[in-house]
Amino acid sequence: MLASAEIDTRAPTAQPPALEVTSGWKSFGRVTALRDVKLEAFPGKILAILGDNGAGKSTLVKVLAGVHTLDAGELRINGQIVDRTSPRLARQHGVSTVFQDLAVIETLDIAANMFLGQQIRRAWIFANRRRMFADAADSLAALGVRVPSVRAQLGELSGGQRQGVAIARAVREDNPIVLMDEPTAALGVRETAHVGEIILELKRLGKCVILISHDLEFVFKVSDRLLVMRLGRVQGRRDTHSTNQQEVVAMITGLAGDDEAKA
Amino acid sequence: MIVNASEAPTQSQLPTPAQVAAGDTHVTAFRRIALSPSLALALTIGLFVLYGVTQTSSFLSGQVWINLVRDASFTAIVACFVAIVMIGGGLDLSVGSVFSAGAMVSAALAFHGQSPVVAFACGILVGAGVGVVNGVIVNYFSIPAIIVTLGSMFGVSSLVVHFSQAQPIGPLPTSFTNIGQHNLFGLPYIIFVAIVVAIIAYLLLHSTTLGWNIRALGANREAARSSGIRVRGLSICLYVLSGSAAAFAGALESARLGAGTPDVGTGLELTVIAAAVIGGTSIAGGLGTIPGAVLGSLLLSVLGTGLILLHVDSTLQELATGVVLIVAAGLDQLRRRQMFRTSARRALAAEAS
Numbered sequence A: 001m002l003a004s005a006e007i008d009t010r011a012p013t014a015q016p017p018a019l020e021v022t023s024g025w026k027s028f029g030r031v032t033a034l035r036d037v038k039l040e041a042f043p044g045k046i047l048a049i050l051g052d053n054g055a056g057k058s059t060l061v062k063v064l065a066g067v068h069t070l071d072a073g074e075l076r077i078n079g080q081i082v083d084r085t086s087p088r089l090a091r092q093h094g095v096s097t098v099f100q101d102l103a104v105i106e107t108l109d110i111a112a113n114m115f116l117g118q119q120i121r122r123a124w125i126f127a128n129r130r131r132m133f134a135d136a137a138d139s140l141a142a143l144g145v146r147v148p149s150v151r152a153q154l155g156e157l158s159g160g161q162r163q164g165v166a167i168a169r170a171v172r173e174d175n176p177i178v179l180m181d182e183p184t185a186a187l188g189v190r191e192t193a194h195v196g197e198i199i200l201e202l203k204r205l206g207k208c209v210i211l212i213s214h215d216l217e218f219v220f221k222v223s224d225r226l227l228v229m230r231l232g233r234v235q236g237r238r239d240t241h242s243t244n245q246q247e248v249v250a251m252i253t254g255l256a257g258d259d260e261a262k263a
Numbered sequence B: 001m002i003v004n005a006s007e008a009p010t011q012s013q014l015p016t017p018a019q020v021a022a023g024d025t026h027v028t029a030f031r032r033i034a035l036s037p038s039l040a041l042a043l044t045i046g047l048f049v050l051y052g053v054t055q056t057s058s059f060l061s062g063q064v065w066i067n068l069v070r071d072a073s074f075t076a077i078v079a080c081f082v083a084i085v086m087i088g089g090g091l092d093l094s095v096g097s098v099f100s101a102g103a104m105v106s107a108a109l110a111f112h113g114q115s116p117v118v119a120f121a122c123g124i125l126v127g128a129g130v131g132v133v134n135g136v137i138v139n140y141f142s143i144p145a146i147i148v149t150l151g152s153m154f155g156v157s158s159l160v161v162h163f164s165q166a167q168p169i170g171p172l173p174t175s176f177t178n179i180g181q182h183n184l185f186g187l188p189y190i191i192f193v194a195i196v197v198a199i200i201a202y203l204l205l206h207s208t209t210l211g212w213n214i215r216a217l218g219a220n221r222e223a224a225r226s227s228g229i230r231v232r233g234l235s236i237c238l239y240v241l242s243g244s245a246a247a248f249a250g251a252l253e254s255a256r257l258g259a260g261t262p263d264v265g266t267g268l269e270l271t272v273i274a275a276a277v278i279g280g281t282s283i284a285g286g287l288g289t290i291p292g293a294v295l296g297s298l299l300l301s302v303l304g305t306g307l308i309l310l311h312v313d314s315t316l317q318e319l320a321t322g323v324v325l326i327v328a329a330g331l332d333q334l335r336r337r338q339m340f341r342t343s344a345r346r347a348l349a350a351e352a353s
Helices: A002-009 A057-064 A087-092 A110-114 A129-143 A159-172 A189-204 A216-222 A245-253 B017-023 B025-034 B037-055 B062-087 B095-111 B116-140 B145-164 B174-181 B189-206 B209-219 B221-226 B231-257 B268-278 B290-309 B314-352
Strands: A019-028 A031-041 A046-051 A072-077 A095-098 A177-181 A208-212 A225-230 A233-239
Touching: A019 A057, A031 A057, A031 A208, A031 A233, A046 A057, A046 A189, A046 A216, A046 A245, A057 A095, A057 A177, A057 A208, A087 A095, A095 A159, A110 A129, A110 A159, A110 B209, A129 A159, A159 A177, A159 A189, A189 A208, A189 A216, A216 A245, A225 A245, A233 A245, B037 B290, B037 B314, B062 B095, B062 B189, B062 B209, B062 B231, B062 B268, B062 B290, B095 B116, B095 B145, B095 B174, B095 B231, B095 B268, B116 B145, B116 B174, B116 B231, B174 B189, B174 B231, B189 B209, B189 B231, B189 B290, B209 B221, B209 B231, B221 B231, B268 B290, B268 B314, B290 B314
Parallel strands: A046 A208, A046 A225, A095 A177, A177 A208
Antiparallel strands: A019 A031, A019 A072, A225 A233
8 A cells, every 4th residue: 555655646647648538429329428538547547437327437448448439539548549449459459358247258167268369379279278277277366266166167157256257367468458347346345355456456566457336435445546427428537535435426426526517 | 265274174165276277177077078968969879779779680781880971971061060150159051052052063163074173172162152151241231140041041052053954963074973982991981071071170169269269259249359359250250161061061972973963952951950959059159069060960860760770651750850859959958057057056155165
């Protein structure tokens, strides 16, 4: 925690943003999910995105993860403009994502899930299952995720274990930018605290973390900056340490904030 | 993860994943084999043959078995790749028509003096071309695979009849028919060809990284895409493979018959889908094996021939196929539910500890 306090005292302008959206718009049919959204996320910082259901949080994360392409506005990863995106390109740009639905395959085993789309090969085309089993077991053990066996099918796991696998997969990729959409949704109190430690460890390693969560207490414990969304707009931004839960709740429900409109 | 010496003997603590990865393997492997559709199929075939042997001695005839396995070879070559399409979340109903197209194109070329290699290659290319059309329409126009491939089934078979005027092409030169009619170690070449094709399909699905991507694609397309798999390209490749395999098998059939016949593939699409499903391929995608598809093809042939040998009325044979198909699908459901139930219990126990 001392280390994080030190980082906090640095001016955010010291480094260019790892991830940036400039006035992003996104519609699905007649529904406008993102309206003129601006976002900046910095290395070594944890940005939390808050908002009610339908506020556009998940759409924003999917844009950042390459699942959706913005209708208007720019997405920049490490200062580089990314026009056409796909999850594959996003990952090549150094973005790892824990999706809200976890994006896991129930009929495959844990190791296959952890290496989905980026398997370890041998002799060009063959899957090196042995190494994947070993590496998956190591990654899970390092993060303290307990599973019966890395050969177990994902469909056999509990919700918490699945979430652990999805998080371990993103962490294992060791990318400089990590997006987490509701990473604690299926977790109990102890596991949630554990995920908090993992996130702080990512921050200590200088990674840029973007976190979406409904759990305000959790968000206040781990994040550095808050971005509150409401009805597809950015309602406001705060330093986590200079605000409180009442103010944030007021912003989420629309009773307070809307800094962008004032500006 | 920290296990004290005092806690260790209680065994309530789960072992670390690393320990499990090393120790639990045998149990899982055993369970996997015991529950596999392939084992159930092999047992079914074995029991049926045993029963047949007690009824009539013709079940022991070598020639009967050679013919039976040769017939199954054609089904298996196509069924392996149709199973892969289904495991990848698709469906290919056009393989019967493509089989005929491959048979006719290669026969026409061989008849007009082209070398067997050229004839086979062009036949396969036609199949691959139909696969490209199927795959592109399914993946870029979001039309369900069952509709697209039903359409191409009609389209291709109509083109085959149009260009051949529904007339067979033949007789074909021996250089072309050799592969379909000659034997190796007393067994038809075709059986060895089918074994090689099945091994290629097996390696593709069960050993390559592509195989894992195919199963991910079939089980959860969105998750596969989110994980960086090029889902459209991969899916198109699968249709190209099944089209090529069907056309190749068709060319082989022309070589065996010594003539290209425009209706050789009629109904084949349903036979191979039945074989794949009997072998444990999930119609919903994501699950299935190549040994299962091969054994499914074999079972259909054994049933077909066996019922003739047992003097069962030939009109009732397809009834048997239908019953086996539904029973196989039902057993698969049961097995899957059983697997997830025991695992749910295990997961609960893990949570509780």
